[in-house]
Amino acid sequence: MANWWVAHMLGDFLIRALLAGVGLALVAGPAGCFVVWRRLAYFGETIAHSALLGVALAILVGIDLSMGIFVSASLITLTIYCLGRVETLPSDTILGLLAHGGLALGLVVLSFLTSVRIDVEALLFGDILAVTRGDLVAIWAGGALALCVLAWIWRPLLAATVSADLAAVAGMKPERARLIFGILVAGVIAAAIKIVGVLLIVALLVIPAATVRRFVTGPEAMAVAAAVVGVASVLGGLLMSARLDTPSGPSIVVTALAIFALTRIPALAEKQ
Amino acid sequence: MNREIAVSSNILVKANNIGVKRGNRWIFRDVEFEIVRGKQIFLIGANGSGKTTCAKTVLGLIRPDEGTVARAPSLTIGYIPQKLSFSPVLPLTVRRLLTLTDRARQSEIASALAAVGLERLGNPQVLTLSGGELQRLLLARALIGKPDLLVLDEPAQGVDKAGERMLHERVEEIRRDYGCGALVISHNLELALASGDDFVPLVPHEHDDHPDA
Numbered sequence: 001m002a003n004w005w006v007a008h009m010l011g012d013f014l015i016r017a018l019l020a021g022v023g024l025a026l027v028a029g030p031a032g033c034f035v036v037w038r039r040l041a042y043f044g045e046t047i048a049h050s051a052l053l054g055v056a057l058a059i060l061v062g063i064d065l066s067m068g069i070f071v072s073a074s075l076i077t078l079t080i081y082c083l084g085r086v087e088t089l090p091s092d093t094i095l096g097l098l099a100h101g102g103l104a105l106g107l108v109v110l111s112f113l114t115s116v117r118i119d120v121e122a123l124l125f126g127d128i129l130a131v132t133r134g135d136l137v138a139i140w141a142g143g144a145l146a147l148c149v150l151a152w153i154w155r156p157l158l159a160a161t162v163s164a165d166l167a168a169v170a171g172m173k174p175e176r177a178r179l180i181f182g183i184l185v186a187g188v189i190a191a192a193i194k195i196v197g198v199l200l201i202v203a204l205l206v207i208p209a210a211t212v213r214r215f216v217t218g219p220e221a222m223a224v225a226a227a228v229v230g231v232a233s234v235l236g237g238l239l240m241s242a243r244l245d246t247p248s249g250p251s252i253v254v255t256a257l258a259i260f261a262l263t264r265i266p267a268l269a270e271k272q
Numbered sequence: 273m274n275r276e277i278a279v280s281s282n283i284l285v286k287a288n289n290i291g292v293k294r295g296n297r298w299i300f301r302d303v304e305f306e307i308v309r310g311k312q313i314f315l316i317g318a319n320g321s322g323k324t325t326c327a328k329t330v331l332g333l334i335r336p337d338e339g340t341v342a343r344a345p346s347l348t349i350g351y352i353p354q355k356l357s358f359s360p361v362l363p364l365t366v367r368r369l370l371t372l373t374d375r376a377r378q379s380e381i382a383s384a385l386a387a388v389g390l391e392r393l394g395n396p397q398v399l400t401l402s403g404g405e406l407q408r409l410l411l412a413r414a415l416i417g418k419p420d421l422l423v424l425d426e427p428a429q430g431v432d433k434a435g436e437r438m439l440h441e442r443v444e445e446i447r448r449d450y451g452c453g454a455l456v457i458s459h460n461l462e463l464a465l466a467s468g469d470d471f472v473p474l475v476p477h478e479h480d481d482h483p484d485a
């Protein structure tokens with residue numbers, strides 16, 4: 001009875017989007033903390049930009065879009081990792097090269113695929129109508145796996161964030177943790193594409209972490225708090241999107257930004 | 273290529289004629305020493321003479337281009353790097369930093385803090401500590417996990433003269449109490465000479481090729 005009522009009020013598609021968004025935010029919060037601590041925002045942007053290439057490949061090969069994005073994003077991560085070891089170019093140059101190279105290549109390949117029409121706007125900004133039952137299962141199963149992996153590499157990755165040498169001397173294999181984390185971020189971005197879209201996904205990683213930093217004293221607390229803020233942003237944003245018929249990605253990010261701004265008011269008032 | 277050291281021996285690390293080359297310049301070369309349990313040895317030299325690089329070679333972070341480093345089986349090392357920067361965006365308390373790489377019981381944390389004279393520090397954010405407090409805290413962190421060997425890269429940086437002497441006295445006490453060996457990097461030749469411990473001098477190499485011996 002209650003289920004029927006909820007479904008009636010919100011619509012099946014919205015419930016699916018809400019559940020998917022919550023699953024996503026639960027992983028994006030803690031992962032986003034590392035993105036902020038390790039200054040990986042531009043790395044996230046690179047993965048997200050190259051997602052279009054993944055979409056093109058997925059259509060060419062005939063697999064699920066998110067799967068295509070995950071595969072291409074993982075390949076880009078590996079490329080960044082390997083280039084970082086052999087190249088003397090600064091890392092942001094390598095990232096800029098791959099971000100825009102991937103985006104351009106994706107657009108070129110897509111333009112050849114005239115037989116299929118894809119909704120580029122939905123890819124860029126998210127489309128909650130597109131979340132299927134299958135997506136939901138994939139997001140929650142993948143999300144649970146991602147959280148387990150993150151818990152497993154948490155200590156080495158945190159130690160490596162302070163000092164890779166310290167972590168290595170303690171036998172923690174910081175390079176391995178770094179690579180695994182890169183692939184985990186690739187997975188989060190692939191999963192987020194329908195809900196937040198390519199252009200805005202990094203905001204879902206960075207804003208919750210940035211919002212909670214001043215309220216916590218330890219890294220673990222920051223991860224939990226970022227997950228909570230992320231979930232609140234997704235819920236608020238999706239409800240706003242459904243009510244006002246705004247695109248879901250921007251609505252979520254605007255909500256996250258509003259929460260960030262609200263938490264800053266007391267500090268600003270204090271300074272006056 | 274670590275030739276292992278016999279379990280029974282008191283030798284923790286043995287560097288056999290090690291050298292590290294970058295480009296066609298030897299950063300250091302023909303360096304040979306042993307670190308023995310309970311003993312301390314100093315690595316001395318001017319800026320750029322290769323002290324940090326040599327320590328990292330001993331730690332296994334850098335592979336020597338010449339010679340070998342042998343380590344005792346299952347050697348645990350407590351390390352203070354020369355440079356550590358803490359990002360203001362990473363919340364980290366004193367206690368969390370102490371257990372960064374090794375889990376530890378409360379009693380272990382308390383005795384490590386006591387060993388460096390920080391028992392009354394409480395649990396503030398690491399970023400709020402003074403330079404001298406941070407160096408002592410890093411020494412305490414290196415003690416967690418009961419190391420066989422301490423590798424300290426300029427542990428007295430940012431510490432005044434009196435503080436430096438005190439810090440080295442602490443290290444000596446720790447060496448006795450924990451029964452570990454120590455490789456200490458310092459600029460301070462006087463202090464190394466006064467301690468009566470062994471020291472390995474490093475000299476800066478020319479930026480062109482070293483004439484073959």
Ligand SMILES: Nc1ncnc2c1ncn2[C@@H]1O[C@H](COP(=O)(O)OP(=O)(O)OP(=O)(O)O)[C@@H](O)[C@H]1O
Nearest residue numbers: 294295299317318319320321322323324325326354
């Ligand atoms: N990866 C590298 N590539 C090229 N040169 C290097 C590399 N690492 C170190 N060097 C050079 O080796 C020399 C020794 O560096 P190192 O940091 O070991 O010196 P140090 O004795 O610890 O100096 P300081 O007292 O300033 O800490 C320096 O001239 C440095 O430029």
Ligand SMILES: [Mg+2]
Nearest residue numbers: 323324325354
């Ligand atoms: Mg040095």
